[in-house]
Amino acid sequence: MASTPSPHTAATAHLNSLLSSSSVNHNKPSNLSFLHASSNPSSIKLLHSSSFSPSISSSSSTTAICNVLKTVESADISLSRDLHGVVSTSKPTILVSEKLGEAGLALLRSFGNVDCSYDLSPQDLCAKISLCDALIVRSGTKVTREVFEAAQGRLKVVGRAGVGIDNVDLQAATEFGCLVVNAPTANTIAAAEHGIALLTSMARNVAQSDASMKAGKWLRSKYVGVSLVGKTLAIMGFGKVGSEVARRAKGLGMHVIAHDPYAPADRARAIGVDLVSFEQAISTADFISLHMPLTPATNKVFNDDTFPKMKKGVRLINVARGGVIDEDALVRALDSGIVAQAALDVFTVEPPPKDSKLVQHENVTVTPHLGASTKEAQEGVAIEIAEAVVGALNGELSATAVNAPMVPPEVLSELAPYVVLAEKLGRLAVQLVTGGSGIQSVKVVYKSARDPDSLDTRLLRAMVTKGIIEPISDTIINLVNADFSAKQKGLRISEERIIVDSSPEYPVESIQVQISNVQSRFASALSENGNISIEGKVKYGVPHLTRVGPFSVDVSLEGNLILCKQVDQPGMIGKVGNILGESNVNVSFMSVGRTVKGKQAIMAIGVDEEPDKDTQKKIGEVSAVEEFVFLKL
Numbered sequence: 068m069a070s071t072p073s074p075h076t077a078a079t080a081h082l083n084s085l086l087s088s089s090s091v092n093h094n095k096p097s098n099l100s101f102l103h104a105s106s107n108p109s110s111i112k113l114l115h116s117s118s119f120s121p122s123i124s125s126s127s128s129t130t131a132i133c134n135v136l137k138t139v140e141s142a143d144i145s146l147s148r149d150l151h152g153v154v155s156t157s158k159p160t161i162l163v164s165e166k167l168g169e170a171g172l173a174l175l176r177s178f179g180n181v182d183c184s185y186d187l188s189p190q191d192l193c194a195k196i197s198l199c200d201a202l203i204v205r206s207g208t209k210v211t212r213e214v215f216e217a218a219q220g221r222l223k224v225v226g227r228a229g230v231g232i233d234n235v236d237l238q239a240a241t242e243f244g245c246l247v248v249n250a251p252t253a254n255t256i257a258a259a260e261h262g263i264a265l266l267t268s269m270a271r272n273v274a275q276s277d278a279s280m281k282a283g284k285w286l287r288s289k290y291v292g293v294s295l296v297g298k299t300l301a302i303m304g305f306g307k308v309g310s311e312v313a314r315r316a317k318g319l320g321m322h323v324i325a326h327d328p329y330a331p332a333d334r335a336r337a338i339g340v341d342l343v344s345f346e347q348a349i350s351t352a353d354f355i356s357l358h359m360p361l362t363p364a365t366n367k368v369f370n371d372d373t374f375p376k377m378k379k380g381v382r383l384i385n386v387a388r389g390g391v392i393d394e395d396a397l398v399r400a401l402d403s404g405i406v407a408q409a410a411l412d413v414f415t416v417e418p419p420p421k422d423s424k425l426v427q428h429e430n431v432t433v434t435p436h437l438g439a440s441t442k443e444a445q446e447g448v449a450i451e452i453a454e455a456v457v458g459a460l461n462g463e464l465s466a467t468a469v470n471a472p473m474v475p476p477e478v479l480s481e482l483a484p485y486v487v488l489a490e491k492l493g494r495l496a497v498q499l500v501t502g503g504s505g506i507q508s509v510k511v512v513y514k515s516a517r518d519p520d521s522l523d524t525r526l527l528r529a530m531v532t533k534g535i536i537e538p539i540s541d542t543i544i545n546l547v548n549a550d551f552s553a554k555q556k557g558l559r560i561s562e563e564r565i566i567v568d569s570s571p572e573y574p575v576e577s578i579q580v581q582i583s584n585v586q587s588r589f590a591s592a593l594s595e596n597g598n599i600s601i602e603g604k605v606k607y608g609v610p611h612l613t614r615v616g617p618f619s620v621d622v623s624l625e626g627n628l629i630l631c632k633q634v635d636q637p638g639m640i641g642k643v644g645n646i647l648g649e650s651n652v653n654v655s656f657m658s659v660g661r662t663v664k665g666k667q668a669i670m671a672i673g674v675d676e677e678p679d680k681d682t683q684k685k686i687g688e689v690s691a692v693e694e695f696v697f698l699k700l
């Protein structure tokens with residue numbers, strides 16, 4: 068029997084073999100992992116990474132892999148996958164479809180090939196996208212389902228250089244396993260300042276009087292304005308921009324109220340703002356400033372029903388999204404005098420039609436979506452999005468992920484070996500199902516000494532899902548699409564936590580994967596209730612299989628595995644070991660478990676190579692062997 072390799076050596080060897088085979092042309096997309104080693108040992112990678120093995124299981128192996136990665140990095144090789152799923156060593160291609168600040172572009176160029184193609188038509192974007200690993204947009208590019216379809220699986224991340232992600236089809240992105248990240252903080256002040264600029268200039272007719280003077284007129288009485296001090300301003304959407312507008316408006320002496328169903332009351336209190344209902348906000352305000360995102364719930368919330376509920380002569384500012392207002396209804400409200408003035412930076416269709424009644428209305432001040440357009444904000448946004456996109460292409464989870472759970476780095480680091488275990492258990496469990504199909508219900512049971520609230524299992528569940536789905540489909544699973552893919556395949560993944568009396572130092576003591584209502588190609592994997600059941604633990608950073616059905620075993624989950632059920636009698640290890648040895652199949656681990664002495668036992672044998680058909684036949688012909696199965700890890 069071969070000696071147990073150290074996790075360090077095993078992981079390095081495994082990674083090396085993956086790296087050296089990275090240019091191999093596979094018909095099926097390569098087994099994209101969403102976990103690979105990081106050059107930062109405290110982090111693991113969770114998105115697409117074409118060539119790195121998930122077999123990273125300890126800090127020592129992580130260090131080893133880091134060394135390999137450093138070699139790769141110094142050779143300026145970056146691994147990515149082309150549109151046919153072929154793993155390539157070329158730099159990733161990043162398409163930037165709208166103007167982005169230089170500092171961000173420089174950062175992107177230091178990492179990949181940057182294609183700045185502005186003003187692409189939807190057709191041109193679709194034509195290009197299958198050659199791109201990342202796409203960076205602002206508000207002017209519609210990233211539709213067609214774009215994700217046209218990407219043919221290559222697009223890994225969409226970076227929105229700004230806040231609003233209403234121009235990205237998030238559902239489609241999630242279905243295609245494409246991460247969407249945004250740059251949520253760098254333009255907050257710019258947008259808030261623009262809101263205040265529109266508020267004050269509208270109140271004093273700055274734009275209109277400027278235009279009239281340039282037309283040779285001097286109309287002092289026509290452009291008498293209204294004062295702001297003491298007036299009530301309703302902020303609709305009390306998030307980052309809304310709060311900053313509120314602060315500034317208070318400085319102007321305004322009474323500020325806000326409506327936001329999700330904003331914490333203490334944040335509002337701290338700024339001296341009262342949180343009120345939608346109706347209260349719109350019916351008492353002299354000025355209404357919009358700062359909520361465009362979502363199905365906010366689409367056209369200002370309409371023929373809501374305008375009449377406003378105070379007559381209200382003034383409206385919109386630096387959020389045009390779509391939150393029914394623009395035809397606003398024209399009617401302006402004509403009827405319900406709305407005295409509106410100042411708009413954003414429009415349902417951008418640019419709006421030249422003959423837009425709204426834009427042409429004399430009581431309306433307009434700017435062409437300039438909220439985020441300051442030099443400072445654009446440099447900040449560019450850097451923020453470039454860092455997020457590079458991080459995502461490196462396989463890291465972004466702190467600004469819009470369609471994936473955000474898992475703090477310390478949690479990621481702690482869960483790393485359990486994440487590997489979870490995927491391997493999923494991968495093993497599905498291979499134990501007869502035909503690998505018909506799975507509807509999977510239960511993942513975590514034994515842990517931790518309080519359930521301090522154990523985030525989303526990652527582990529996603530990895531079990533990945534392990535189960537990938538071997539039986541063409542779908543590449545990552546943290547973005549795991550839940551969606553499971554649902555789409557009719558797979559119900561439930562979770563149970565059992566609190567055990569062990570050290571809470573480790574997040575998980577064991578993970579068990581159960582598949583119910585299926586036939587098994589290895590009947591011994593069925594537990595008493597008829598479910599396929601396997602359990603694993605992390606030992607010294609290495610994932611181990613510790614239970615198969617009712618049988619205890621202990622075998623490191625590396626390489627491949629043969630499970631053999633036999634009558635418990637002497638000499639069995641030797642017999643099967645000999646057959647494997649004769650066929651040059653190297654045995655890496657072996658473990659025997661039984662329920663009762665002299666009855667049935669299970670032998671779990673780790674093998675480096677897949678035994679050929681003849682060898683497998685010979686194992687099956689050993690008289691005491693009742694059943695056996697070969698499983699790929």
Ligand SMILES: NC(=O)C1=CN([C@@H]2O[C@H](COP(=O)(O)OP(=O)(O)OC[C@H]3O[C@@H](n4cnc5c(N)ncnc54)[C@H](O)[C@@H]3O)[C@@H](O)[C@H]2O)C=CC1
Nearest residue numbers: 230231258304305306307308327329359360386387438439
């Ligand atoms: N004109 C421009 O150039 C810019 C426009 N924006 C727009 O402003 C929006 C807000 O940006 P941030 O403040 O950074 O985002 P944020 O996410 O910090 O704030 C949005 C707030 O709206 C609230 N909200 C959600 N649904 C609501 C509803 N039905 N009614 C009331 N409030 C609701 C949320 O709870 C959140 O507090 C963005 O979504 C974007 O569309 C942002 C930056 C620049």
Ligand SMILES: O=C(O)C(=O)COP(=O)(O)O
Nearest residue numbers: 205206207229230231439
């Ligand atoms: O950040 C946002 O939501 C904005 O609306 C800014 O849009 P822009 O990047 O200037 O097209």
